[in-house]
Amino acid sequence: MAMKFEKTGEGTYVLDVCGFVCPHPQIYTKKSLEKISEGETLEVIFDNPSSKETIIQMCEQAGHELLEEKTEGGKLVLKIEKG
């Protein structure tokens, strides 16, 4: 399935888990955040609305900052800075 975790620039990563449903987007996001360093950013692209609340609360709990939240053509995009 088209899923990717890529480094897009200096300290920036993108995780695309479109097509995946619970619990995959939240688990992949957690694993990706564990992989990157503090201060780096991760853009998570997904289309499973049920995962959104969990990812946002996971970031709050872990001290990551949610920099941006947007919807693009049925896809949800969360930009997170690892804290």
Add this chain to the structure above:
Amino acid sequence: MQDEEKRNKIWAFIITGVLILISMLYYSVNMYYIYLIVYIWFGFAYGMMLQYGRFCFASASRDLFAAGVPRMAVGIMIALVFFSLVQAFLASTNMSTFHPAPFGIHMLISGVIFGIGMVLAGGCASGSLYKIGEGNATSILAVIFGLSIGQSVFVDTGGIFNKLVPQSWMDAAHKTQEAIKTYSNIDIPLNSWFDFYLVGYVWNKPTYMIADLISNGRPTTMDYFIGNALINAILPAILLLVVIYYFYARKGFIKKRRKKKGSTGLSDELAGMWNMITASKRTSMMGVLVGITAGLHILAMKGMQNKFGINNFGQLLTRMGYTGDVSLKGTVFDPGYWYITTQEGQFGAWLLEKFGWNMHDNMFFGYVNGIPELWRNPALWMSLGIIFGAMVMARLNNEFKFKWPKGELYIWGIGGGLLMGFGSRPSLGCNIGAFFIRAAGGDPNGWVYGTGMVLGAFIGVKFFNWWTERKMAKEMEAF
């Protein structure tokens, strides 16, 4: 984008309008169908609330173990507290349709199987229905192949599986068969392993309700509130909230407080608890509403039963001449409250019978639940109501998107659905019927099943963690 929003709103109106038309059509055919209509609209309300609150029992333990997020576990505890209070009130006024279930280790084992299944499938029994409403086809696979067909085959299988049944269950089942034949002239079918399990084992297990236990079987209003609500639901819910706070939410909150104030005390701990409860307002708010709605649902169903002088919809079907719909004892599955899995098993059985498989020769369908035509199956309409209610809410929030499963999701959807189907039958219920309703109704079985579900979810999460790491390391260059 605006066009899409407009389209979504139109769809929401069309779905709601069609359900209104269906309801009117049913009522115009026979006023008895008001019973079925009540199920449709409570289902619709559940669906809207579940989707809006992302209310999924799988998410409760899974997100806690996998991501350290207590949102859903908190929401369920809130719903449980409110539902238990309404239940206690209804029980004390003799307006409850709830009955405790046979108590035993089978509840725990069932819960573990169901717990693993719900994590793999990505949603519990009720969660899978609302996710179908969001366009999630993995959940369609879980519901059709697992909860429906899988479940019906599970209760009808005999042959080699009967050889695994203990002789004591067989003897006890045959004894009961004789007794029922003498007493009501019904020859109950004893063919599948589940028949012997149900009649020879489960039916011989005791049932408990805390209000009865603390009042020697003569509960007063106070006993219902103290026994069923406070002891069996509210205190365990508070205890669980404290445990969840301590292990998952306290650290971060107190760290922030210490940074700000220097030292912390009890007031900060309480503030931390409150912060955890209100962290996801939409889930907590829906917890309150789901709890109250589930209580009102019981009230409405009991009201219908009193109005028509019945205790099961099968009696109305018989009055209307649909005797083929009902079981040997004249009943159909009609829980009288929020319930998910049995009606899906009936759907599976109905489907398999169209292919020539006799599904009436077992206790589950033949003697207890019947197999009504789909359009006359009240509880199945509740499940459809949940799907359409969730679909309307998802459309209104522009969150509907059809996602056809690919690759591994086929395996997780079907495999998880099958485990959920297998894990909901021996316990006579799922996350709703076996856990939520029973825990709120004073039946300690609810917690036995709930413990099993959490254990199962833990195993499921451990598996997914291993799977995810392996997959990311293998397939993603940057990982």
